Amino acid sequence: MSAAPQIKGWCPSAWRPMLSGDGYLVRLRFSCGILSSEQARAIAALAQRYGNGVIDLTRRANLQIRGIAEERIPGLQTELLAGNLIGSDAGDIPAVIASPLAGRDRDALIDIRPLVRELEAHLAADSRARDLPAKFCIAVEDGGRLSLQDVGVDIAFEACCRHTRIGFAVRIGGEHIGFIETDNLAETALTLAAAFCSLRTRQLSPARRMRDLVEEVGTSSITASCPALSRASGHTKAQRHKHAWGGYAYDGVGPITEDVFGLAAPFGSFSGAQLALLADVAAVHAEGELRLTPWRAVLIPAIAAGAIDRVAAECARAGLITDACDPRRYVAACPGAPACPSASVATRQLATLLGPLLRSRDTLHVSGCSKGCASSAASSLALIGREGRYDLVRNGTAKDTPVLFGLSPEDVCLAVKRITTEDLAHV
Numbered sequence: 143m144s145a146a147p148q149i150k151g152w153c154p155s156a157w158r159p160m161l162s163g164d165g166y167l168v169r170l171r172f173s174c175g176i177l178s179s180e181q182a183r184a185i186a187a188l189a190q191r192y193g194n195g196v197i198d199l200t201r202r203a204n205l206q207i208r209g210i211a212e213e214r215i216p217g218l219q220t221e222l223l224a225g226n227l228i229g230s231d232a233g234d235i236p237a238v239i240a241s242p243l244a245g246r247d248r249d250a251l252i253d254i255r256p257l258v259r260e261l262e263a264h265l266a267a268d269s270r271a272r273d274l275p276a277k278f279c280i281a282v283e284d285g286g287r288l289s290l291q292d293v294g295v296d297i298a299f300e301a302c303c304r305h306t307r308i309g310f311a312v313r314i315g316g317e318h319i320g321f322i323e324t325d326n327l328a329e330t331a332l333t334l335a336a337a338f339c340s341l342r343t344r345q346l347s348p349a350r351r352m353r354d355l356v357e358e359v360g361t362s363s364i365t366a367s368c369p370a371l372s373r374a375s376g377h378t379k380a381q382r383h384k385h386a387w388g389g390y391a392y393d394g395v396g397p398i399t400e401d402v403f404g405l406a407a408p409f410g411s412f413s414g415a416q417l418a419l420l421a422d423v424a425a426v427h428a429e430g431e432l433r434l435t436p437w438r439a440v441l442i443p444a445i446a447a448g449a450i451d452r453v454a455a456e457c458a459r460a461g462l463i464t465d466a467c468d469p470r471r472y473v474a475a476c477p478g479a480p481a482c483p484s485a486s487v488a489t490r491q492l493a494t495l496l497g498p499l500l501r502s503r504d505t506l507h508v509s510g511c512s513k514g515c516a517s518s519a520a521s522s523l524a525l526i527g528r529e530g531r532y533d534l535v536r537n538g539t540a541k542d543t544p545v546l547f548g549l550s551p552e553d554v555c556l557a558v559k560r561i562t563t564e565d566l567a568h569v
């Protein structure tokens with residue numbers, strides 16, 4: 143029974159599998175989250191052949207093949223390499239999250255795909271990037287329809303209009319720090335990342351995320367070595383549409399435009415059969431491309447006219463979530479026990495049981511431990527495993543202080559029923 147979450151300090155990759163409770167897992171990244179039908183089909187087949195058939199879509203828009211036996215790892219790596227699903231470079235580089243419809247969004251100000259590829263190449267080649275903490279993440283937005291404002295990243299570039307020119311607004315740890323020309327994106331990212339590394343090492347307890355460093359030292363010391371930054375005025379799409387949209391909560395499920403449809407798997411875990419079906423649906427009804435999003439949803443772009451309902455129906459038949467109001471979309475749960483060694487409780491069975499008890503607009507997070515991998519956002523109800531029992535947090539995250547402790551699954555069901563039928567203040 144685990145007493146505390148294990149902080150590993152590194153992220154898995156194809157070349158650096160991570161041992162979990164259900165065997166090893168490998169993580170696969172795709173530039174701009176773009177995956178062809180052929181690639182998706184190949185991953186589905188490899189997950190069934192080498193793993194336990196489960197493929198997670200992570201909050202960094204990566205795929206994870208789970209449940210791999212140690213002796214099968216070299217065979218899987220060989221096949222991933224042969225299928226061009228991974229590169230031969232074993233180096234860890236920070237995650238780059240791009241607007242999920244990059245290059246296909248008519249509302250976008252710029253096609254960011256080449257800039258993201260350039261940034262990834264710079265990060266892979268520059269030794270400064272190796273010193274970054276594992277969770278460090280960079281976002282590049284095209285100023286289009288799907289905002290990444292709600293995705294917690296360390297450095298964010300958002301395409302914007304400055305007079306008649308397109309540039310990028312830059313944020314670090316959520317704070318706006320200025321604008322850059324498009325040509326300066328990669329170098330600016332590396333300079334800010336290097337400043338982060340250098341300043342954090344001077345701290346007694348080095349910051350792991352940019353927002354922590356910004357809180358400690360302010361933005362000016364981090365941007366001091368960044369000559370490409372300009373303070374001149376510009377307008378991001380977020381600034382222009384803030385009031386009209388009334389926020390940026392978005393989860394990527396349902397029709398996005400007349401030719402883009404989003405869907406998700408319960409708890410973000412696809413079966414091999416579901417991923418293979420998505421590959422076929424995208425090939426038959428669209429242009430054979432899938433887009434992975436940080437909302438743990440998959441988008442199918444360029445769907446043929448009139449085919450969107452068929453896409454939705456085929457995906458729903460396969461058990462996927464196709465309706466943004468589906469209650470399963472409001473329930474988050476990490477793999478829990480026995481899949482994760484940090485977990486002392488099962489999570490998804492309980493989450494499935496509790497989902498129907500929720501009131502509309504309630505959200506539920508069941509976490510195997512206080513690390514809270516499945517969701518960093520506050521939930522109406524959060525259940526956190528501890529020493530084989532559950533603690534219950536109201537309107538908070540897995541790290542917040544519980545109001546009820548040491549509950550059995552039966553106690554949890556009773557408590558949730560009471561909470562969802564009575565005034566929460568009396569619980």
Ligand code: SF4
Binds near residue numbers: 483512
């Ligand atoms: S939150 Fe869940 S998946 Fe993450 S370390 Fe804890 S038990 Fe494991």
